Structures are given as C-alpha cells and as structure tokens.
Amino acid sequence: MNKIEVIITDDHKLFRDGLRSILQQFDDIEIIGEASSEIELMRMLKEGYDPDIVLMDISLPDGNGLDIIKQMKEEYVSIKCVVITMHADGQYVVKAVKNGAYGYLLKSVDQAELVEAIKTVGLGKKYFNAEVSQLMVTDMALQQDQETNLSERELEVLRLVAQGYTTKEIANQLYVSARTIETHRVNIMRKLNVQNSAEMIKKAAKCDLI
Template identity: 40%
Template sequence: MSKSPSQSPKTMILVDDHAILRAGLKALIQEHQEEFNVVEEASNGAEAIDKIKKIKPDIVLLDISLPDISGLDLIDSIKKWSSNTKILILSMFEDETLIVKALKMGANGFIPKRLAYEELIEALKTVSKAEDVYIPSCLAKTVLRGMLNKDKKTKLSTRESQVLRYTALGYGNKEMAKKLNLSVKTIETYKLRISEKINAQKKSDLVKYAIKEGLLKEEEKIDLSNQEETTS
C-alpha cells in the first residue's frame, strides 16, 4: 500500500552509547525515509531527555543499558515530557523479567540487538500504530512466560548469581568485570537485571538475598549496617 503524500515521516531520536551502532541503524532507517526520519541522536540518558523535551519525537529507539541511567528509568521521564512519543526498547539482553517490566512501564515494543537489522523497520511500523505493541515472534513465549511466572520464585542465572555474590562481597564493577572477563557495562546491566528480579532498592537488599540463597560462605557474611546505599 503506497504512502499518502500528505503524511509526514515519523520523527525519531536514537538513544544508544555506541556511535557505530547508531550510524548503522540510522542508515537502515534512512532507506525508509518516506516513513521515518531520524532527527536527533543521544549517547546517554541526560542528553536524550534534553532533546526529547525540545523535539517531542514520534518515536524513541532506546537502548536499555546506558552509561548514566537505565533505559527503564528513562521511560517515565520520556512519557512525562512527551506523552505521545512511542518507545521502542533495544537491548542485547532478552531476559523475560526486563521485557515484561519495560512493557508494564510504558514501552511500546522490544527488539533484541541481534535482530535489529532484520526486524527494526517492521517494529517501527508496528509501534507507530495507535495501540500496537511489538515483540519479535521468537520472544513471544518468553514474554508470556514472564507474565505467567511473575508470582513464582525468582531464579537467577549462573552468571547473575556470580555477579550477585561478588557484589555482596563488596567488589566494584571494574573488579567484577576483570574477574568474569566481561565489560563494565555488561556487569552494570547484570546488576540491573538482578535488582529488577528480586526488587532490590539498595545494596543491603542484594546482600541479604545473597545470604538467603547461600551464595556467601559463613565466614564471608558481612555487617549489613554499611550497605544502605542504592543499587544504582
């Protein structure tokens, strides 16, 4: 079906801290410039909010893991400053808890980075429609499982358990990254996922959970009185 000449392309802001990825996505979107127009880019949350306030774009393509703030935490701010803006979450992680949380917070769709070049345009077309939500078909069962299992016991992956254990022992992100051979950003994202899964608001919540789950040896259990800082 051809596009009506009277319809302007949907304005977009790309929010991701990887310039190369943004360039690739922008090039892909420009192949459909009659439908979508990337008017701005941002590499962190503060920059994104500043530009969203001014432009009020039709769509924000939002990385869930940013250097200064979680993409999840940006959803409320985006909706506050530009209530009609549609939010399509982009992430390298496909955890059911994060996907369900993002949708419940007001995101209009979720696409894994591994599928971005294959499904991005379809996703943008879907979220552009009034009430439509986009989830790749390969993740439909994952999202459904996340919704159905919301009241069941939280289960951490092996890697999440490792990150939680080191966090409870007081290791910093750089130390954990070196020990686990991961990037600092990946460690931060794992900590976000863990906090979301167990509803941790401060570090002491993480430590208590690690103790309860037997992730710390008896001699490693520490005084919780100095663990009241937030998990962010």
C-alpha cells in the same frame, strides 16, 4: 503520508550509525536526532525535539534505561518508546511494558523486523514479536511458581491483613480470639519466609495471593 520521526539513543556511536544507515533507506522514516545517553536524550526533548518514536538501548551509562521510559511517557505523552537491547530477559520485557514501552526488540533482529516494528509503532500500535512475548510469558509463569502452601484459613487471614484490618478486627470478623489471629500471622510469615508484616504483604502481593 507524514514521515515517522525517530531519535536514536545508544551509547555506541557505531551502532547509532548502523541504525541510521539502515533506516535512511526508507522514505517514510526520518532520523531527527541521536543521543548517546539518557541525559542527552532528555535535554534534547526539553529543547523542543518532538519525535514520534525514541529508539532506545536500555544499557546506557547513566542510570536505568527502563525508568526513563516511564519518565518520558509522563512528560511527553505523545512520544513512543521502542526498546532495542541485547538483554533477552523476561523481567526486562515485563518492566519495559509496564513502564509504557511500545516495543521491545532484541539486537539480534534483522533489518526487516526493525523497520516493521518502527512502522507498527508509528501507527500507534505496539510491537512485541513472538520471541519477546515468549520471554515475558516464561518470566511471568516462573514468578508464580513459588509455592506457598498456606492453608485456607491462613489465606483468609492474610487477605484481611492486607485489607488493613487489625488483628482484633479480624478476630471479631472470624469469631475467634485475637491470639488465634496472631498465631496465624506468625505461621504465615514463617511459611512465606519473611520477618515482618510489611514483607509479608509485599510478598503476598507479588505472588498474587491477594
């Protein structure tokens, strides 16, 4: 069996050393490099490093660690990113998942779980433990809790607006005057607590109304 090749990315040398020390004990895992920043990581990849897994802290000094996951995934399709962080924040987890991360580990995990995560991801599967899943679930449930109280008619209008129909077109479709639709739009914006159509559609999309 081939070794799982890993690059560790974290701005704290001591932490990198610790990880290396732990992972060195396993014959099927090999640390092929370390980076102390996103820039350094990207430079290494550009220079030809080709790890199976990048183990990455997302509170790096240069920029947002979550964005780099996406970037890396686009440029180096085969590399799988496992986030390791102290941030027990559902939004971070969701963002990481959406950006293509293969795993999300809290720094509170133990050795055994770290290794299990790496091996799981090494097989091409994703690794998110119960705690992390919980964070994600809780966050998603919260997002939905923004009550809207739009009437049926308003929802209907909102959906048509979001589909790109103009006020006039909607009026024709619903057999009412354009004035009516305009009133609806104003009321919808008031209820969603936004100032204009762009924000209205954004908020509607975020709240899954459309």
